[in-house]
Amino acid sequence: MMWVQNGLGKISDINSRRVSKQEQYFEWYQDEMLEIQFEKDDDFLKIKETLTRIGVASNRDKILYQSTHILHKRGKYYIVHFKELFALDGKNSTIELADIERRNAIIKLLVEWNLLTVVDDEQLEPMGHIGQFKVISFKDKRNWELVPKYTIGNR
Numbered sequence: 001m002m003w004v005q006n007g008l009g010k011i012s013d014i015n016s017r018r019v020s021k022q023e024q025y026f027e028w029y030q031d032e033m034l035e036i037q038f039e040k041d042d043d044f045l046k047i048k049e050t051l052t053r054i055g056v057a058s059n060r061d062k063i064l065y066q067s068t069h070i071l072h073k074r075g076k077y078y079i080v081h082f083k084e085l086f087a088l089d090g091k092n093s094t095i096e097l098a099d100i101e102r103r104n105a106i107i108k109l110l111v112e113w114n115l116l117t118v119v120d121d122e123q124l125e126p127m128g129h130i131g132q133f134k135v136i137s138f139k140d141k142r143n144w145e146l147v148p149k150y151t152i153g154n155r
Helices: 044-053 082-088 095-113 137-141
Strands: 034-037 054-058 063-066 070-072 076-081 144-148
Touching: 034 095, 044 070, 044 076, 044 095, 054 144, 070 082, 070 095, 076 095
Parallel strands: 063 144
Antiparallel strands: 034 076, 054 063, 070 076
16 A cells, blocks of 8 residues: 655655655555553543544534544554544555644644553654644534544444
8 A cells, every 4th residue: 555655655754854745645554553542441432532523624514524533453542543544444545744743733632631641752743733623622512513534343
């Protein structure tokens, strides 16, 4: 599976240099999923619910498209962008640098909220900013249509 434009290589290869708009696609490797840990078993459900309220929004239509998911695989937990899940399923995926930056910024926010810790902090690069996504408050979620781009467990 290859999602390379202009031969960028892995995420770790592009962290150390500037990337132009024409060079936003890269080859994605499963070992680059960002592993997380949390304190209590019920934190999994808290994180899962919280992620349903974080994503790219259409304010006009009050629709929020979920960007990231929590994945449990072989005893480990990961926060993954929905395009990473498509790639895991062997489907075509156009993972862009902006997708990884958004994923990392969302994870950083969850760390700041003390919901999780990151196993390898170096994987939080490249880092996006909070302006790349919207967070819907729990009490306001009934006013929004929350749309996942991927449903774990369905192929």
